[in-house]
Amino acid sequence: MTAVPMTGKVTQVRVLHSEWIKLRTLRSTFFTLLAAVIAMIGMGLLFSYVFESQWATMEPQRKADFSAITLPLRGYFLAQLALGVLGVLVISGEYSTGMIRATLSAVPKRLPVLWAKAAVFGAVTLVLMLVTSFVTFFGSQAVLSSRHLQTTLSAPGAVRIVAGTALYLTVVGLLGVALGALIRNTAGAIATVFGLLLVLPVLGEVLPSSWSKHITPYLPSNAGQALLNVRPDPGGMGPWTGFGLFCVYAVVALAAAAYVLRRRDA
Amino acid sequence: MIEARGLTKRYGDKTAVDDVSFTVHPGVVTGFLGPNGAGKSTTMRMILGLDRPSAGTVTVNGRRYDQHRAPLHEVGALLEAKAIHTGRTAHNHLLALAATTGIPRSRVEEVVDLVGLRSVARKRAGGFSLGMGQRLGIASALLGDPSTVILDEPVNGLDPEGILWIRNLLKDLAAEGRAVFVSSHLMSEMALTAEHLIVIGRGRLIADTSMREFVEQASRNSVRVRSPHAGRLRDLLAGPEVTVSSSETETLEVRGLTSDQIGQIAAENGVTLFELAPQQASLEEAFMELTSDSVEYRAAERAREEVAV
Structure with a gap:
C-alpha cells in the first residue's frame, strides 16, 4: 500500500464537508428540493391566476381578505411537507440503511455529525427557499x-413575509433533522413532525376558547407562521416573537437530539 | 493493538458479552471465533465505540476509540451488516467518509482499485451483491491506512475467488505490521488465515491461544478398532491414561494409545482385529466440542450428534 500523507484529524469543518458530499450525492435530496420549489412557484402562480381571472365575480369578503403579498406564497404549506420529510431523512435514512455506523465510526464524538447535518441542510434550504420565495413573489405580481x-417589495411587511417564508421553511426542515435524530425511524419521525405542525393546531381549535387562547397561538406552527401575516392575528403573537418561539422549539428539539445521540448505542 | 479488560455488555437482563478480556497484537491475524449469537459483533461494536460497554474497558492503540483525533487512521472496520447508504454510489460513499479526516481523493481511487470495484464505483450501492458490498466495506476500512483492522465476517457472501483474495489480504495486512482482528463462525476459514485465536461462546471467553496450540490440542488422536472380541479387548486396553468408548457393536474408539500399541496388545493376547485405524479430529470438530455448551441457537441436538459419530 502506498503511503499517502495522512495526518488529518477530524474537525468540524471536515465533517461539514463530508455532510455536504452526502447531501448532494443522493437523488432523494434533488427530487425533494425540486418538489418544494415546484410547490412554491407553481402554487403561487396558480393562486395568482385564479384570483386574477375570478376577481370580477368574487364576493366582497374575499376581496377584502386578499393580500398580494401573502396569497402567492401560500404554497409554503405544501413545500413544508417536502422539507420536513427531507430534514427527517437526512438522519433517519442513515439509520435505516446502516450508514450511521460508518458515519459514527468515522466521527466517534458524534455531535459534530449532528451539527454538520443541521448546518448543511439548513443552509441549503435557506438559500434555495430565499431564491424561490422571491421568484414566486415577482412572478405572481406579474400575473396579478x-x-x-x-x-x-416596498409595501409594508412584504420583505419580511417573502424572506420569512424561507426562514419558516428552514426551521421546519431543522425540526425534521432534530426529530429524525431523536426518533431514528423515518415513518415515526415524519408522523411526529407533521403531528406537531399540522395536527396540534387543529386539536387546539377543539379546546374551549378560554383555554385555546392561552395555548393555540404558542403551538409551534402557529408561532412560526405569525411571521407570515401582514398584520398580527388578534390574540396571536407578533411576527418576530412568534418566529423566535418557533426557533426555540427547534433548538430544544436539537438539544434533545444531541443528548440522546451521545448516550444511545448506534 | 486492541486491549479489552473485563468487557461486558448487558441488554436488559440478557448479557451479550460477559467479562471478556483479551489482547489483539500487531503483526498477526487474530481470529475471533464463536457460534452465531456468541457476542462477536457486539464486542466489535464496543471496540468502535458504537455500543457503550456496561462494564469494563476496551482500548485501541492505548486509547478509547472515541478519544482518537483521527480515528480512521487508527482503526478501519468492516461491520457485519452493511453500513452503506443504498442510494449513494460506492465512490461517493468513500469520498464522504474520506472527507471527515481530510483523506485525499487519490486515496479513494486507490482503495477502489485495491478491492476491485472500479467497474461499479459509480453505481448506487443499493444494487450491489453481498460480495460487492463486502468489498466496499473493506475499501472503507482501508481508507485511512489504519494500524488496526477489524473485520466482522468478511468472507460472508464472497465467491471462492473473493475468499482467496480476503485470505491473502489479511495476511498481507498483518505482514505490514498491522493488528488484524477477524471474526468468523467458520473454524475452517480461521485455520487458513489466523495465527492467534480468541474463542467466545454465549458472551464468555472460552479460549485465547495460538492457532498451533489449538491444532495440537484438537488433534488428540483416537484409534478406531473393530474386533469380534471387542469386549475382551476393552478390558485388555484399560489403563489410567486410556479411554475407550463404543458407539456400535464390535467397534471401539480408543484414546491414549497409539495404533502400534493396540496392535501389539491384541497380538500378544490372540485377539483378532478386523480394523485398526488412527483417527484425527478435525479443527471444526474441536471447535464444536469446545463451544457445544455455549451454542445459543441449536437445531435440536443434531449438530452435536454428528460430531460425536
Whole structure:
C-alpha cells in the first residue's frame, strides 16, 4: 500500500464537508428540493391566476381578505411537507440503511455529525427557499398586474413575509433533522413532525376558547407562521416573537437530539 | 493493538458479552471465533465505540476509540451488516467518509482499485451483491491506512475467488505490521488465515491461544478398532491414561494409545482385529466440542450428534 500523507484529524469543518458530499450525492435530496420549489412557484402562480381571472365575480369578503403579498406564497404549506420529510431523512435514512455506523465510526464524538447535518441542510434550504420565495413573489405580481392587483417589495411587511417564508421553511426542515435524530425511524419521525405542525393546531381549535387562547397561538406552527401575516392575528403573537418561539422549539428539539445521540448505542 | 479488560455488555437482563478480556497484537491475524449469537459483533461494536460497554474497558492503540483525533487512521472496520447508504454510489460513499479526516481523493481511487470495484464505483450501492458490498466495506476500512483492522465476517457472501483474495489480504495486512482482528463462525476459514485465536461462546471467553496450540490440542488422536472380541479387548486396553468408548457393536474408539500399541496388545493376547485405524479430529470438530455448551441457537441436538459419530 502506498503511503499517502495522512495526518488529518477530524474537525468540524471536515465533517461539514463530508455532510455536504452526502447531501448532494443522493437523488432523494434533488427530487425533494425540486418538489418544494415546484410547490412554491407553481402554487403561487396558480393562486395568482385564479384570483386574477375570478376577481370580477368574487364576493366582497374575499376581496377584502386578499393580500398580494401573502396569497402567492401560500404554497409554503405544501413545500413544508417536502422539507420536513427531507430534514427527517437526512438522519433517519442513515439509520435505516446502516450508514450511521460508518458515519459514527468515522466521527466517534458524534455531535459534530449532528451539527454538520443541521448546518448543511439548513443552509441549503435557506438559500434555495430565499431564491424561490422571491421568484414566486415577482412572478405572481406579474400575473396579478393584469388587474392591477399587484404590490411591490416596498409595501409594508412584504420583505419580511417573502424572506420569512424561507426562514419558516428552514426551521421546519431543522425540526425534521432534530426529530429524525431523536426518533431514528423515518415513518415515526415524519408522523411526529407533521403531528406537531399540522395536527396540534387543529386539536387546539377543539379546546374551549378560554383555554385555546392561552395555548393555540404558542403551538409551534402557529408561532412560526405569525411571521407570515401582514398584520398580527388578534390574540396571536407578533411576527418576530412568534418566529423566535418557533426557533426555540427547534433548538430544544436539537438539544434533545444531541443528548440522546451521545448516550444511545448506534 | 486492541486491549479489552473485563468487557461486558448487558441488554436488559440478557448479557451479550460477559467479562471478556483479551489482547489483539500487531503483526498477526487474530481470529475471533464463536457460534452465531456468541457476542462477536457486539464486542466489535464496543471496540468502535458504537455500543457503550456496561462494564469494563476496551482500548485501541492505548486509547478509547472515541478519544482518537483521527480515528480512521487508527482503526478501519468492516461491520457485519452493511453500513452503506443504498442510494449513494460506492465512490461517493468513500469520498464522504474520506472527507471527515481530510483523506485525499487519490486515496479513494486507490482503495477502489485495491478491492476491485472500479467497474461499479459509480453505481448506487443499493444494487450491489453481498460480495460487492463486502468489498466496499473493506475499501472503507482501508481508507485511512489504519494500524488496526477489524473485520466482522468478511468472507460472508464472497465467491471462492473473493475468499482467496480476503485470505491473502489479511495476511498481507498483518505482514505490514498491522493488528488484524477477524471474526468468523467458520473454524475452517480461521485455520487458513489466523495465527492467534480468541474463542467466545454465549458472551464468555472460552479460549485465547495460538492457532498451533489449538491444532495440537484438537488433534488428540483416537484409534478406531473393530474386533469380534471387542469386549475382551476393552478390558485388555484399560489403563489410567486410556479411554475407550463404543458407539456400535464390535467397534471401539480408543484414546491414549497409539495404533502400534493396540496392535501389539491384541497380538500378544490372540485377539483378532478386523480394523485398526488412527483417527484425527478435525479443527471444526474441536471447535464444536469446545463451544457445544455455549451454542445459543441449536437445531435440536443434531449438530452435536454428528460430531460425536
